[in-house]
Amino acid sequence: MSKRGLGFLEDKLDAADVSRETNRYVLSLIPYEETTTYVTGTRNGPRAIVEASGHIELLDETLRVDASSHGILTLAPDISDLGSVRAHVSRVVEEHPGAVLGFLGGEHSITPAIIEGSRSSGIGIVWIDAHADLRRSFHGREDNHACAGLNALQYGQIVQVGVRSLASEEADFLEQSGQVKSFRYWNDQAKDAIRGLPGRVYLSVDMDGFSPMLVRGVGTPEPGGLMWEDVMDILDFLFGEKDVFAFDVVELCPHEDDVVSSYTAARLVYKVMAYHTYHKLRGLLPPGR
Numbered sequence: 001m002s003k004r005g006l007g008f009l010e011d012k013l014d015a016a017d018v019s020r021e022t023n024r025y026v027l028s029l030i031p032y033e034e035t036t037t038y039v040t041g042t043r044n045g046p047r048a049i050v051e052a053s054g055h056i057e058l059l060d061e062t063l064r065v066d067a068s069s070h071g072i073l074t075l076a077p078d079i080s081d082l083g084s085v086r087a088h089v090s091r092v093v094e095e096h097p098g099a100v101l102g103f104l105g106g107e108h109s110i111t112p113a114i115i116e117g118s119r120s121s122g123i124g125i126v127w128i129d130a131h132a133d134l135r136r137s138f139h140g141r142e143d144n145h146a147c148a149g150l151n152a153l154q155y156g157q158i159v160q161v162g163v164r165s166l167a168s169e170e171a172d173f174l175e176q177s178g179q180v181k182s183f184r185y186w187n188d189q190a191k192d193a194i195r196g197l198p199g200r201v202y203l204s205v206d207m208d209g210f211s212p213m214l215v216r217g218v219g220t221p222e223p224g225g226l227m228w229e230d231v232m233d234i235l236d237f238l239f240g241e242k243d244v245f246a247f248d249v250v251e252l253c254p255h256e257d258d259v260v261s262s263y264t265a266a267r268l269v270y271k272v273m274a275y276h277t278y279h280k281l282r283g284l285l286p287p288g289r
């Protein structure tokens, strides 16, 4: 596995290094893009997130924790296909026991490959997205990003939040499947559904789950959507209730004239770590350098 260049939160101007001997957070850059159909460029998402992250304060302003003190390692593996994603994930799981693993995409089809690579089953999956991604196949491929939800289902039940675009086959599937619960809004029913998931949870965030008022840099924007505070509340609830072992942030499609989308994605990645630190590591001293 190749060693990182500039890692998450590592500012070009400030030589601060957030990686430790043991890192509680291990991020992998997964610039995989094979099946996008509208705006392309999500292969540039991981690098844009890392670059934007250099401008984030280490202290979380609301939770008053510094997740970086627990160590953040950024890995940039060579990714050619979904097989290489699975192989990379198996290695990371083995080499970093006890770490929370984050994956920066790249298109959404990496999610089932990541979960498979982590050899997890019977888990809960929380899926923030404008789309249900429950098609059997799309443009002739069953590993299309529009099928990622269906492909992830074999590893556990899914609760989706932010979904506001459905193909008729997806609407039918949602009606007859007890395995996926899909919500447009973050509300009490969505909360109850997450509460009902198994304790071990994988979190997948498609950036188009956010309102395009907030995040325009995505491949398939949809009007409506979640606001920043909705997603913060989801994270607070989720980390309070469940044990999130891994997460991904996918489908950022950075444009040169739009730093807001990339910065929002970077902030989100660090917020995931902050909520984990706040709920799971309070009272634990960070490891020494």
Ligand SMILES: [Mn+2]
Residues within 6 Å of the ligand: 129, 130, 131, 206, 208, 209, 220, 251
């Ligand atoms: Mn989507």
